[in-house]
Amino acid sequence: MTRPEQGYPAEAIANFFIEKAKEDKGVVMTHLKLQKLTYIAHGWCLGLHKHPLIDEAPQAWRYGPVIKSLYHALKHYGPDPIKKPIALPAVNSEDNIARVPAEDTEILELLEAVWEAYKGAKPGQLVAATHKDDTPWAKVYKPGVPNTPIDNGIIQRYYEKLAEENKNKKKAAA
Numbered sequence: 001m002t003r004p005e006q007g008y009p010a011e012a013i014a015n016f017f018i019e020k021a022k023e024d025k026g027v028v029m030t031h032l033k034l035q036k037l038t039y040i041a042h043g044w045c046l047g048l049h050k051h052p053l054i055d056e057a058p059q060a061w062r063y064g065p066v067i068k069s070l071y072h073a074l075k076h077y078g079p080d081p082i083k084k085p086i087a088l089p090a091v092n093s094e095d096n097i098a099r100v101p102a103e104d105t106e107i108l109e110l111l112e113a114v115w116e117a118y119k120g121a122k123p124g125q126l127v128a129a130t131h132k133d134d135t136p137w138a139k140v141y142k143p144g145v146p147n148t149p150i151d152n153g154i155i156q157r158y159y160e161k162l163a164e165e166n167k168n169k170k171k172a173a174a
Helices: 010-023 031-049 068-077 105-118 123-130 136-140 152-173
Strands: 059-061 064-066
Touching: 010 031, 010 068, 010 105, 031 064, 031 068, 031 105, 031 123, 031 152, 059 136, 064 068, 064 123, 064 136, 136 152
Parallel strands: none
Antiparallel strands: 059 064
16 A cells, blocks of 8 residues: 555554554554644654645644544544544454555655654643644634634654754764
8 A cells, every 4th residue: 555645544643553562562642632732743754754644634732632532533532542543434454453564665764763752751741742832732822712723734744853952962962
């Protein structure tokens, strides 16, 4: 299977993180944490690989970037832990679970790196990271204006800048 040009369904990325949380005992996956991890992974994909990870635009909601399809698929959990992958009726697989195919090593390596970097973060820390003054969310969020799409170009430039800063820090430390 080739990577879809516009990215994967957000549920496929979310399911990767749900499975990782099940494997790593002690990591609690909540709806809020899953939203932020999926958004951050999308940002890093745009910043490093110059193509979208997910096939929908994140939106600027009051509490940060939200992927609307994930919100509707997971809102029934409230603050409770998510323990099983998101099933989709239209997915072409035996168990109707959207997944990133094993052949897409570029994306799976990116998702592994995001997981390792952020798995220990509490949801509140991820919210704080996505709410900083110069973040894509902060640039487009307007109180009282619901569901404003966050343009992938804004997200890409932000994560390209983060990647450059990380590269410079590594050079300085060497």
